[in-house]
Amino acid sequence: MNWKSVLSLVSLAALGAAPILAELYSANPQGVGMGHMHVLTRDIEAQKKFFLDAFGGKVVKNGPIEMIEYPGVYVLFTKADNPPGSKGSVVNHFGFTVKDMPGSIEKWKSLNLKIEPTANPNEVFVIGPEEMRLEVYGIPEQAEPIVMNHIHWDSPDIPGMQAWYDKMFSATAGQRDCVACLPRKVPLEEGRLPRTSLSFSKGAPTLVGTKGRALDHIGFEVKNLEAFIKTLEAKGVKMDSQVQKVQGADLKIAFLTDPWGTYIELTEGLAPKK
């Protein structure tokens, strides 16, 4: 191999690396991307330790806001008295994929974490403080050690929810395979955002909203928050709050609730400035 081909390989490798960084945060053509999952906890340090020990990630700050960064999602923490777990609310859990599943299972066992198996040996639930449920499965071909994968609703109205998230956030309605059900092939309804599936399984009509639970709200990052809210309002959404600026950060936020009780934060500028 001559130097010219070595150099072109190096530049190809550089090009190959660029999209991974760019995809840390990616939006659909309507400017909506996965933003964050917001956790309420009686002990922030214990929750942070659980996430960092079990799943790695990087602690980053945007002004006064501290969060853990994973490819495709940020996880934020707020102290609360005694938040009930997410199970029993309409959002049951969220999930990652990892590159090294056998190694990850060994690590979780050595940390004495509670692990719930599924029908698929390549997938488990890892349980943390406040009954935090993280569904994880292995994709050896993925580039990064861990990547955001999905938010999973126990939905009282799957077609309604799928249509609503498609209409409001352009999360493209479709289907994916239920990973926990493999080797049986069972389709699962979803809305698709870049790098995140909004996944809808059947839940009881008695499920409550997410506000005040360990998974208090989900967050989408949008490109132009004021303009985006106008499009939501034109489609009939009543916002819970209008745009607020977060002091000390170049960040704007606003809240709404979906018709089934999922508390949703919209952000513009959540990612720390590089």
Ligand SMILES: [Fe+2]
């Ligand atoms: Fe799931």
